[in-house]
Amino acid sequence: MNKIIIQDRRPVGEEKYILTTNRPAGFNYYPGQFVMIGDTINGQFVRRAYTLSSHPSEDFLMFYIRRVPGGKMSNHLFNKEIGSEVEISESMGVHHSGHFQDLPRITYLVAGCGVAGVRSLVLEFKKRKKQRVVHQERYQEYLVWADLFRRYADYQPVLSRQKVAGIKNGHIEDYLSSWLTDETVYYIVGSLSFVRQIGQLVRRSGLNSIDIHSEGY
Numbered sequence: 368m369n370k371i372i373i374q375d376r377r378p379v380g381e382e383k384y385i386l387t388t389n390r391p392a393g394f395n396y397y398p399g400q401f402v403m404i405g406d407t408i409n410g411q412f413v414r415r416a417y418t419l420s421s422h423p424s425e426d427f428l429m430f431y432i433r434r435v436p437g438g439k440m441s442n443h444l445f446n447k448e449i450g451s452e453v454e455i456s457e458s459m460g461v462h463h464s465g466h467f468q469d470l471p472r473i474t475y476l477v478a479g480c481g482v483a484g485v486r487s488l489v490l491e492f493k494k495r496k497k498q499r500v501v502h503q504e505r506y507q508e509y510l511v512w513a514d515l516f517r518r519y520a521d522y523q524p525v526l527s528r529q530k531v532a533g534i535k536n537g538h539i540e541d542y543l544s545s546w547l548t549d550e551t552v553y554y555i556v557g558s559l560s561f562v563r564q565i566g567q568l569v570r571r572s573g574l575n576s577i578d579i580h581s582e583g584y
C-alpha cells in the first residue's frame with residue numbers, strides 16, 4: 368500500500384469531481400488501469416476501485432469520481448481535506464493499453480464516469496492510432512475533458528437528458544451503426560447494463576479484426 372496526498376478537487380457539475388493527488392515514488396501503471404483507494408470512514412476501513420485518469424508520463428495521479436447517493440467512499444473523498452492522506456493499492460486491471468491488440472484505430476464507447484480512463488488512453492495513443500471518443504452523459508456539464516478529446520480524437524458526445532444545438536441527443540445505441548468500423552480496439556465502460564447492451568451490439572455487428580475491452584461498474 369502507498370499513501371497519497373489529496374492536492375486538488377474540482378467539482379464537475381453537481382454530482383462529480385476530479386481528484387488530483389501526488390504520485391508516490393516508484394508507482395507505475397498502464398493507461399486504463401485502476402487502483403483501490405482505502406481509508407478509515409467512521410471507524411471502518413473501506414476500499415473502493417477508481418480508474419486512473421492521469422497518464423503515466425504525468426507526475427500526479429488523477430481520478431474522476433461520481434458521488435453515489437449514500438455512498439461511503441465517493442462522498443468521503445469529496446469531503447476529505449486537501450492535504451490529507453489516503454491509501455492506494457498497486458495498479459490493477461487487464462483492460463489497459465498494454466493488452467490492446469496492435470490495430471490502427473481505437474473507439475471508446477463510454478457512459479458517465481466510464482470516461483475516467485479515456486483521458487489517459489487518449490494521451491497514450493494520440494500519435495499512434497486514429498481515435499474516436501463517444502461519451503454518453505445526461506447533461507452537458509458532465510462532458511469532462513471535451514477540449515482534450517476534440518484535440519486528439521473524433522469526439523462524439525451524446526446527451527440523454529438535455530437538448531443542446533450541435534450535440535447529439537439520445538443514447539449511443541441510436542447512432543452506433545455509423546461509428547462501428549473494423550480493424551479497431553473497442554473500449555466499452557459504463558454501468559453493467561450499458562456495457563452488456565453496447566458490447567452485444569458491437570459483437571453482433573460482424574466486423575473483422577476487432578478487440579473488445581469492456582468493464583461495467
Ligand SMILES: Cc1cc2nc3c(=O)[nH]c(=O)nc-3n(C[C@H](O)[C@H](O)[C@H](O)COP(=O)(O)OP(=O)(O)OC[C@H]3O[C@@H](n4cnc5c(N)ncnc54)[C@H](O)[C@@H]3O)c2cc1C
Nearest residue numbers: 415416417418431432433435437438439440441480483584
Ligand atoms: C474496476 C472499477 C473501476 C471503477 N472506477 C470508478 C471511477 O473511475 N469513478 C467512479 O466514480 N467510480 C468507479 N468505480 C465504482 C467505485 O469503485 C465505487 O463502487 C463507487 O464510488 C461507490 O462507492 P461508495 O463507497 O461511494 O458507495 P457504497 O457505500 O459502496 O454504496 C452505497 C450505496 O450505493 C449503491 N451503489 C454503489 N455504487 C453504485 C453505482 N455506481 N450506481 C448506483 N448505485 C451504486 C450501493 O448498492 C449502495 O446501496 C469503479 C469500480 C470498479 C469495479
